[in-house]
Amino acid sequence: MIVAISIGAVSVPVGDVWAIVWHHVTGAGTAPSDPALDQIVWNFRTPRVVLAALVGAGLAVSGAVLQTVVSNPLADPIVLGFSYGATLGAVLVITLGAGAALAGLGVSAAAFLGALLAGALVFALGQRRGRLAPTRLVLAGVAVGYVFLSATSYVQLQATPNELRTVMFWMLGSVAGAQWDQIPTVTVVVLVTTTLLSLFGRRLNVLLAGDESATALGVDVNRLRAVLLVLSALLTGTVIAVAGSIGFVGLMIPHLVRLTTGADHRRLLPLTALLGALYLVLVDLLSRTLDRPNELPLGILTALLGAPFFLWLLRRNKGLD
Amino acid sequence: MELTVDHIRITLDRTAILRDVSLQAHKGEIVGLVGPNGSGKSTLLRAVYRSLRPADGAVRVGEDDVWALSPRAAARRTAAVLQDAGGNITGLTVTEIVALGRAPHHGLLGRDGTGDRAVVADAVDRCGVRPFADRDYASLSGGERQRVLLARALAQEPQLLVLDEVTNHLDIRARFELLDLVRATGITTLAVLHDLDLAARLCDHLVVLHEGTVVAAGPVLEVLTPQVLADVFGVNARTGRHADGVIRITYTAQPLAGDNASEPARAPSGDTISSKENS
Numbered sequence: 349m350i351v352a353i354s355i356g357a358v359s360v361p362v363g364d365v366w367a368i369v370w371h372h373v374t375g376a377g378t379a380p381s382d383p384a385l386d387q388i389v390w391n392f393r394t395p396r397v398v399l400a401a402l403v404g405a406g407l408a409v410s411g412a413v414l415q416t417v418v419s420n421p422l423a424d425p426i427v428l429g430f431s432y433g434a435t436l437g438a439v440l441v442i443t444l445g446a447g448a449a450l451a452g453l454g455v456s457a458a459a460f461l462g463a464l465l466a467g468a469l470v471f472a473l474g475q476r477r478g479r480l481a482p483t484r485l486v487l488a489g490v491a492v493g494y495v496f497l498s499a500t501s502y503v504q505l506q507a508t509p510n511e512l513r514t515v516m517f518w519m520l521g522s523v524a525g526a527q528w529d530q531i532p533t534v535t536v537v538v539l540v541t542t543t544l545l546s547l548f549g550r551r552l553n554v555l556l557a558g559d560e561s562a563t564a565l566g567v568d569v570n571r572l573r574a575v576l577l578v579l580s581a582l583l584t585g586t587v588i589a590v591a592g593s594i595g596f597v598g599l600m601i602p603h604l605v606r607l608t609t610g611a612d613h614r615r616l617l618p619l620t621a622l623l624g625a626l627y628l629v630l631v632d633l634l635s636r637t638l639d640r641p642n643e644l645p646l647g648i649l650t651a652l653l654g655a656p657f658f659l660w661l662l663r664r665n666k667g668l669d
Numbered sequence: 670m671e672l673t674v675d676h677i678r679i680t681l682d683r684t685a686i687l688r689d690v691s692l693q694a695h696k697g698e699i700v701g702l703v704g705p706n707g708s709g710k711s712t713l714l715r716a717v718y719r720s721l722r723p724a725d726g727a728v729r730v731g732e733d734d735v736w737a738l739s740p741r742a743a744a745r746r747t748a749a750v751l752q753d754a755g756g757n758i759t760g761l762t763v764t765e766i767v768a769l770g771r772a773p774h775h776g777l778l779g780r781d782g783t784g785d786r787a788v789v790a791d792a793v794d795r796c797g798v799r800p801f802a803d804r805d806y807a808s809l810s811g812g813e814r815q816r817v818l819l820a821r822a823l824a825q826e827p828q829l830l831v832l833d834e835v836t837n838h839l840d841i842r843a844r845f846e847l848l849d850l851v852r853a854t855g856i857t858t859l860a861v862l863h864d865l866d867l868a869a870r871l872c873d874h875l876v877v878l879h880e881g882t883v884v885a886a887g888p889v890l891e892v893l894t895p896q897v898l899a900d901v902f903g904v905n906a907r908t909g910r911h912a913d914g915v916i917r918i919t920y921t922a923q924p925l926a927g928d929n930a931s932e933p934a935r936a937p938s939g940d941t942i943s944s945k946e947n948s
Contacts, residue, residue: 547777553765554772556758560751564718565825566744566773611760 349401352633353393358385365389391528399526399534399590400632401625404597406538406587408624409617410580411598412605413545416552416613417576418482418489424598425463425584428489431593432496433466434459434585438592439500439515443507455518456530460589466492467581471574480573482559520645521594523632530590541583542621548576549614556611596650597624600658607661627654670731670746670828671696672717672857677726679712686712687723687881694829694874699851699858701872703865705902708878710861711752711833717859718749718831730829744773748822749831750815759807763817766806767792770824789824796820796850812843819850832860836867869893869908869916877901889916 354365368389370376411424418428425431437458469492474485504515545552551572554562559569584598601624605616628646631653635644672694679687687709694700702710715721717728719735728735730746738746748770758766770792771785781789793799796816801809806817815835822830832851836844844864848871851858862868868875868889875892877885879901885892893908898918906920 550769550772550775550779551777553761554769556761557766557769558751560715560718560720561749563720563740564744564747564749564751564831565769566739566741568740606760610762610765611758612765 349397349629352397352629353389355633355637356388356393358388360385360389369394395528395531396523396526396632397629398531399523400628402531402534402538403523403587403591403594404601404624404626404628405542405621406534406583406624407594407598408601408620408627409542409545410584412602412613412616412620413552413576413580414598415602416555417573417580418485419555419558420482420486421603422599423486423489424595425580425588426493426593426595426598427486429466429470429491429493429496430463430581430584431588431595432493432500433469434463434588435519435593436496436500436503437462437465438518438589439503439507442514442518443503443511456589459592460585462496463585463588464581466496467577467585471577471581478570480570480577485573485577517645518592520647521592521650522635522643522645523591523628524636524643526590534586534590537583537586541579542617545576545579545583546614546617548572549612549617552576552613553611591646594628594646594650596647596654597628600654601627604654604658604661670857671729672700672829672859673727673729674713674717675727675729677713677716677723677728679709679716679721679723681712685881687716689726690878690881690883691726692876692883692886694857694859696857697855698873699860699871701868701875702859702861702878703863703868703875704878708901709881710878713878714749714751714831714833714859714861717829718747719743741773744825746827747829747831748825748827749833750818750822750835751833752837759805761806762803763798763806763809763820764789764793764802766817767798767820767824770821773825788826792820792823795823795854810843812839812847815839815843815847816850819847823854827856830854830856830858830860832858832862834861834863836862836864865893865902865918869918893918 350362350365350369353369354360354362364385368386372390407425414423414425414428415421417423437460438455441455441458470485470489473488473492474480476484504512507515551567554565554567555569555572557565562569602616602620605619605623609615609619628650631646631649634653635646635649638644674690674692676689676691677687678685678689690709690713692700702713704710712721716723717735719738719740722736733746735743735747768781768785768789771781771789774785793802796819798813798817798820801813806814809817819835830851836847839847844867848867851860852871860871862871872889874887875885875889876883877892877897884901885897890908890910895905895907898904898906898908904920906918908916908918910916
């Protein structure tokens, strides 16, 4: 992360970065001599890298949990409709402009509410006679996603070209606007939900055995599924709200970890969080250096970089045959 | 421990699946549950392993009403090997699967201790899955998988085993090996078996379910009479103990004409069949 902070339009030596970050975090050491450098490192790059790490971890963990909860390897925040809910919320605020900023709602807050609304709808439509069935949940998620997507498309048609560009950038995801005041909330949500979800690791393993077997192993499958869905909707909603709808991370990072270290969730979830964080920091670094001085949205690079590696790993693995 | 199913009734979507079913398995006994497709066998098992609550009646393991226990407490008494088991498990090793059997012994914060690992290792050894203990479950053959799932059930340290057609899709040797393992555990067992010959071979007692009610129960030879085989299963057959001591069912003719299974059996009755006749 320190390395990622040091690279950018202005290159800062790694040692200086360390000194500046250390000074701000601990208050120890000497204050940096160059205020411009301090500004770049501490106010622009550090929050950005921290946010990228948090968002990467959050998306990856929530993808890993969702894949098990709905017993579907294709599941992620996008398939379950959370991302489309967030997108509609964000796009509404962007196009309606500051004046109509829905009773003071910012883009982030609207996106968060959109994701939770989508989560609630999937939750409500995914059950029958009080039972949350995996297939029903996936189908409900896809359907809810499409509804939000068509609403989003309609709203986009009314937008000005300038707004459209903002919308487009938001939909592909970015942490360019990271600010320190976002960090505490996101940190707390990501850490708390990831810890809670990791505590459910053994029960997530049991869920792999199938619903009936899990029941016979003493797990209240329905309640577990409900708790996990709520936690992952909260987690996804929070990170999408600040970084936009970034694809691929939630889908592929969990599989990468599974293919290399196995599916035991007590290992899988912490490792997935770590890899997701590293991956998004790397992608963000590339997104602001590849096409200087332009910024590339994260969503373009996440898949472009990760997919070939993932496919290579998939071919090497024999366990899936 | 003893299993008592006491006058249970189960209705799904306003259709009665089980009407007033009772049965009993004494300590250490293996009771086979047989009946044609749709007779309610799996539903009865679900009531026992606490997956489907009966509208009426009670299921007791020992003195405890299963449905008055918490899910985890019930899973410490009853373990099940089911058909849905592990269709899509990849990425877990055999040992990790067996260790799932310790789940009911731990709360959210519980971690596996040395005691848990000893129980898991013992179950792995007893079921003969040690040679592939570190392999991915998905890479195993059907017979190996079923032994792993039985090991997982043993790791629960249950007093009652529930088996739902565990020999399906296994070759004949794997079937015998699995059933021998079950018998060797000495645990009270309720087993749904499709194959009547296997049921006759494994079980101390049989319970015949037909359209949601028990139509016969007792020792194998007393239950699988030509009358029951004709009425319930729609086949002409007779059951007898052969000279080698094994009970076999001999299907003597084509299935009964038409679908009218209530026709009286035309098979000659006989309790003992010489082994020559079987050649």
